Amino acid sequence: MFGLAALTPILVRDAYFLDSLVLILLWGALSAAWNVAGGYAGQVSIGHASFFGIGAYSAALTVTRFGGGPWFGMLVGIVISIGAGFIIGFLSNRLKGPYFALSTIAFSQVLLIGVSRWRGFTSGAEGIPVPFRPGFATLGLGHVGWVYMALAVALVCYAVEVYLERSRVGYQLAGVREDEDAAEALGIPTRRLKVGAVTLSAALTSVCGSLWAQYVGFVDPTYVFSVDLSVRFALNTIIGGMGTALGPFLGSILITSLETYLRATFAGVKAGFTGIYLIIYGTALILVVRFVPDGLAGIAARVRVRRAHA
Amino acid sequence: MDPARRLGPAQIGVLTQLVVATVLLGGIYALISVGLTLIFGIMRVVNFAHGEFLMLGMYLAFWAFVAFTADPYFVVVVAIPLFFVVGLVVYGLVMRGVIHASHNVQIFTTVGLSTVLQNVALVAWSGDFRYVRPWHLSTVLRAGSTIFNLTQVVASLIAVALTLTLVAFMKWTHAGRVMRATAQDRDAATLMGIDTDRVYRLTFAIGIAAVGAAGVLVAPLYSVYPTAGLQFVLLSYVVVVLGGLGDMLGAMIGSLIVAAVEVAGSYLFGAAWKEIFYFILFILVLGFRPAGLFGQRGAGTLGV
Numbered sequence: 092m093f094g095l096a097a098l099t100p101i102l103v104r105d106a107y108f109l110d111s112l113v114l115i116l117l118w119g120a121l122s123a124a125w126n127v128a129g130g131y132a133g134q135v136s137i138g139h140a141s142f143f144g145i146g147a148y149s150a151a152l153t154v155t156r157f158g159g160g161p162w163f164g165m166l167v168g169i170v171i172s173i174g175a176g177f178i179i180g181f182l183s184n185r186l187k188g189p190y191f192a193l194s195t196i197a198f199s200q201v202l203l204i205g206v207s208r209w210r211g212f213t214s215g216a217e218g219i220p221v222p223f224r225p226g227f228a229t230l231g232l233g234h235v236g237w238v239y240m241a242l243a244v245a246l247v248c249y250a251v252e253v254y255l256e257r258s259r260v261g262y263q264l265a266g267v268r269e270d271e272d273a274a275e276a277l278g279i280p281t282r283r284l285k286v287g288a289v290t291l292s293a294a295l296t297s298v299c300g301s302l303w304a305q306y307v308g309f310v311d312p313t314y315v316f317s318v319d320l321s322v323r324f325a326l327n328t329i330i331g332g333m334g335t336a337l338g339p340f341l342g343s344i345l346i347t348s349l350e351t352y353l354r355a356t357f358a359g360v361k362a363g364f365t366g367i368y369l370i371i372y373g374t375a376l377i378l379v380v381r382f383v384p385d386g387l388a389g390i391a392a393r394v395r396v397r398r399a400h401a
Numbered sequence: 402m403d404p405a406r407r408l409g410p411a412q413i414g415v416l417t418q419l420v421v422a423t424v425l426l427g428g429i430y431a432l433i434s435v436g437l438t439l440i441f442g443i444m445r446v447v448n449f450a451h452g453e454f455l456m457l458g459m460y461l462a463f464w465a466f467v468a469f470t471a472d473p474y475f476v477v478v479v480a481i482p483l484f485f486v487v488g489l490v491v492y493g494l495v496m497r498g499v500i501h502a503s504h505n506v507q508i509f510t511t512v513g514l515s516t517v518l519q520n521v522a523l524v525a526w527s528g529d530f531r532y533v534r535p536w537h538l539s540t541v542l543r544a545g546s547t548i549f550n551l552t553q554v555v556a557s558l559i560a561v562a563l564t565l566t567l568v569a570f571m572k573w574t575h576a577g578r579v580m581r582a583t584a585q586d587r588d589a590a591t592l593m594g595i596d597t598d599r600v601y602r603l604t605f606a607i608g609i610a611a612v613g614a615a616g617v618l619v620a621p622l623y624s625v626y627p628t629a630g631l632q633f634v635l636l637s638y639v640v641v642v643l644g645g646l647g648d649m650l651g652a653m654i655g656s657l658i659v660a661a662v663e664v665a666g667s668y669l670f671g672a673a674w675k676e677i678f679y680f681i682l683f684i685l686v687l688g689f690r691p692a693g694l695f696g697q698r699g700a701g702t703l704g705v
Contacts, residue, residue, distance in 0.1 A: 135505050137449075137512060186687055188504035189447035193638050194687060196449075200635060201680045208673050318631075322512055329509065366524035373516030380509045381498050 092340070093249070096242055109234040113306065115340075115347045116241035117299055122327035122339030123248035124295035129325060130334035131255045132288035133268030134183045137321045138195030141179075141202050142172045142293040144315035146300025148206065151219045151310045156212070161221075161230040165301035169294050176293025180286035196318060203316035218311025221304055230305040237306055244302060245340070248295055252336035264288060268334075296324075319369060326376050332388025341387045346372070418547045419664050425549065427660035428557035429622075431564045431653045432615040433633055434640040436608035439567075442647010443584040443604045444500060449511040451637060452630025453518035454609050458484065458616015459533075459625040460526060466533045466620075473533060474555060477617050481563075484613025488606030500601055515630075522627040531625040538621050556618040563614060567607070568649050580604055584647050635676060636663075639683045658682075 128134045146168035153164030207216045225231040255261035266274035267281045331338030357364040437451045465471040499510045540551040571577035583590040583600045644651025666678040
């Protein structure tokens with residue numbers, strides 16, 4: 092699948108198509124990053140937009156306020172996200188299930204308010220346009236360049252997931268997710284693992300956020316810290332299959348294509364597109380968790396089992 | 402909007418003014434939170450769409466005001482049965498199927514519901530900020546050195562009356578006892594012949610009716626827009642966690658505490674940062690007393 096994505100820019104030159112591909116890969120990578128905490132470690136966050144926003148703002152502010160490069164901004168974002176992820180991860184030791192989800196929402200809301208109000212530094216609710224400067228060092232890439240950049244990040248996130256599926260740490264995390272007390276009794280350092288998973292997930296999300304800021308060229312607090320965005324990472328993963336490596340990418344293909352299709356269909360409707368799209372999106376979320384809680388990957392696994400028995 | 406400042410400057414008796422502001426605000430917060438704590442305590446479901454029902458209540462007040470120049474105080478009378486029915490329908494369509502599901506399924510179901518409701522409002526009524534301006538909004542009451550706004554006083558009084566009615570209902574009626582029994586022990590209640598599905602349906606409908614009524618009452622005090630619910634959601638979580646899950650009197654005390662923090666914080670540092678105070682309070686409570694200030698039975702089933 093990733094190979095196919097890598098070949099596409101050579102075969103197809105259509106800018107619209109390549110843009111969709113970049114978005115599919117970026118959303119897939121973000122969902123995979125969410126999956127590290129939500130799927131593998133069982134720490135379901137609805138505030139991951141916090142880390143996305145931290146990454147986006149770190150890159151944008153480094154470039155516009157301090158004249159640094161976006162790569163350095165990305166690094167700044169990673170450092171801040173690791174700090175924030177550590178705090179959120181630490182909270183997950185005290186809080187479970189709905190409480191943890193609540194505190195992550197609260198965290199993203201506070202960042203949203205903080206960034207919106209701190210006008211002098213962040214330009215507030217108006218947002219920051221990120222200048223385009225051609226070149227690899229300034230992340231001013233063409234469509235083809237962005238496909239490979241997004242692909243690289245997607246592969247990194249995918250590799251982390253595969254590692255978590257196959258390694259000792261991954262099995263320990265699964266233990267924490269399924270039965271924390273039992274895992275603790277077996278001598279698994281549950282607390283450290285949870286903090287680690289959330290922090291790693293935060294850092295990966297931040298990297299994608301920095302790239303997104305450069306790709307789109309504009310950051311504003313109401314979008315990058317929105318609950319809808321946090322839900323999107325979760326939705327892709329749930330549709331694809333939580334705790335599976337390919338799941339987030341499958342979900343991203345489906346949801347991102349749906350978005351692109353709806354955007355084209357409802358382009359003429361005034362203020363309608365986002366609303367209609369999100370209504371479908373929320374309905375999909377309700378239906379999927381109810382009827383196919385293990386997602387596309389789960390269906391695939393069941394089909395495979397049935398074939399094997401037949 | 403800043404309730405502490407809205408009440409006007411008071412050179413003398415600032416403290417009285419702040420206390421009165423706290424009580425008025427606390428009364429409204431209690432009605433907002435009491436439905437959440439009821440659903441939380443009895444169904445063991447965190448309703449992430451709670452704020453959206455509040456938003457729908459605000460829109461009801463707005464449209465009733467535009468169409469019939471109906472006063473929000475009177476619209477409340479219509480809102481309670483209306484939102485009760487909305488609660489029944491939403492329970493049947495959405496909540497019923499996930500009531501025994503895992504936390505994650507419940508979280509995402511209500512989050513999905515919240516997204517749907519917000520955007521239905523966006524598509525139907527656009528993202529514009531709307532205002533409800535009944536005559537009493539500009540009427541000022543004076544008592545000694547303290548000044549209050551009539552809208553807020555009446556809204557608060559109605560909210561407190563409704564909250565107390567609900568508390569009395571839970572305490573003294575048969576239905577209330579059945580609901581409390583289910584909250585204490587779902588399995589034992591079933592063994593006693595209680596139809597838990599009916600209890601959940603009733604609980605959800607009452608909870609939604611309460612928050613819908615609260616939405617109507619607060620509509621003149623805040624601007625009305627599709628994501629208006631968000632600003633109240635965080636504070637109602639804080640209230641519910643402070644008071645203890647499913648503890649209605651606890652929620653009333655929690656509301657006063659949150660209101661006091663907001664009023665004092667706004668007075669000292671400016672209203673712009675009130676959500677930050679909520680958040681700090683939230684983290685402190687969750688970190689140190691996750692089962693509420695007074696401790697709480699059944700907190701374990703929510704994984705605290």
